[in-house]
Amino acid sequence: MYRSDLCYDQILSFFLTHPYISTALTPLLKTLGDSERSFQRLLLRRGSPQDLGVIRDMLRCCESVKQVIQGNPVSFVFYLDSFKDSKNPVLENLVKQLEDVSSSPLLSALSSALVESLPFSIADGGFIASGYSAELDEWRALAQNDTELLKRLQEEYKAKTGISRLKVKWTDALGFHVEVPASTPLNDSTTFFPCQMLKSHIRYKTNELTALDGRRFQAAERVRAFELQIFESLKDQVEKEGLLISRCNASLSMLDVNCGLEKVCRQNGYVRPQVDDCKRMIWG
Helix, strand or coil, X not given: CCHHHHHHHHHHHHHHHXXXXXXXXXXXXXXXXXXXXXXXXXXXXXXCHHHHHHHHHHHHHHHHHHHHHHHCCCCHHHHHHCCHHHCCHHHHHHHHHHHHHHHCCHHHHHHHHECCCCCCCHHHCCCECCCCCHHHHHHHHHHCCCHHHHHHHHHHHHHHHCCCXXXXXXXXXXXXXXXXXXXXXXXXXXCCEEEEECCCEEEEECHHHHHHHHHHXXXXXXXXXXXXXXXXXXXXXXXXXXXXXXXXXXXHHHHHHHHHHHHHHHHHCCCCCCCCCCCCCCCC
16 A cells, blocks of 8 residues: 555544544534635636635635644544554644644635625725725725715705705716706806706706715725725735645545545445454454
8 A cells, every 4th residue: 555545544534433523523624615726727817816716715714624633532643643653644744734624824814804795806896805904995985975065065956956856866878967857957157067957857057066076986996096006915925825725635634535535435334454474364
């Protein structure tokens, strides 16, 4: 038997004698995405926010695996330590990866920077969590509808025109505008400039609302620039931790395979034969 076969055989033996650990790990491992593929896309500068999320979730899974192992009555780590004399690289690597993830700043950076539900494209925006960057939050507030300011302008326009049904609205085509029923057109041409006539409504622009349009557009551009800057920084951090990510991928894959094998062996009653020189087959 090759050395690598021995390494995996020892892990499978542990799961067969401690099936409750395999049972606890299986749901965690099922949540994993294709983190190796996401990592390669990020290295090739073709990655997306979702790829960063896959790496984050993979590192979280490592932390959860560590908690499951340490929380069981039989310490998996202690069991693995017993194999160090046999120089089992797979087992030793697994222990090291579980420890290295906890000490790496990458998991903390990705968890604090990214929202939970991530868009596929950078252009979609909204993938950086609120509170991660104070400056980004300020630009976002400007990019979104300034509710209080719009309410104040709406009340001012109502008082000035005497039209209670006047509303300040937003459309992608017109930006911010005043809308009144077609039956009550506005006659103040120095303040309200007609921009669209509909069957039931008339829409107007004002100098204040035009200024808000410009501020909102500028803020939206700044938001996109900030998010892109943070995205590139996170990609660089992922690249620097490439060795850790690759080893974690290998360790989790090894656990996943052996959890699956343990389940198959247990369900089908598989046993491992013991081979010696007696030249006879003895059934247990």
